[in-house]
Amino acid sequence: MTDELDEIRREKLNELRNRDEARTAGRAEPSVSEPIAVGSGAELSEIAAEHDVVLVDFYADWCGPCQMLDPVVETVAAETAATVAKVDVDANQQLAAAYGVRGVPTLLLFADGEPVERLVGMQDEARLRSVIEAYA
Missing domain, CATH: 1.20.5 (Single alpha-helices involved in coiled-coils or other helix-helix interfaces)
Incomplete structure (x- = not known):
């Protein structure tokens, strides 16, 4: 390990x-060592297709749990094999709706271009690592 x-x-x-x-x-x-800001569905599709494992953080600037999750997401981006993407739900409402995001934070894990896991709410680093490692 x-x-x-x-x-x-x-x-x-x-x-x-x-x-x-x-x-x-x-x-x-x-860099895949830091979160990538996503501004459209096409960008998200491209990122998911280009990378084996992608963790997508749907967040809002006004969301307290999202702010608490941000350093965890940055650490995961820097220290795991997953590519991390961030989607601001206020700026990308249609994209969030397309993926059924009803609350923030919501994390989607893509493997081989397909969504495979959904985590809603604050998550600890160990949980995120575990989910990523299951698909990496």
Whole structure:
């Protein structure tokens, strides 16, 4: 288990270095080591198709539990093999409705481009890691 985490950390570090090099070269790419802001259904579909495991955080800025969940989501993005995407439900109401999001925070896990898990409400880091590891 420790070897797997070390390997993930090395991969994430390499991704960060590659991202920094790309920015220096003027061709910045989003890092999978930090959450990706999603602004449309097409963007979400593209992210889900490009990555094996994607955790999508449907949130609202005014939501207290969402604010408490934010550092957990950032840690999961940095320390797991999952790509993390964030969807502001106020700015993307149709997208939230399309995925049946009725309350925030709601987390959807995509594996191989398909939604496979739904978590509603505040979640701890161990729970998120467990769900991700089941599909990674």
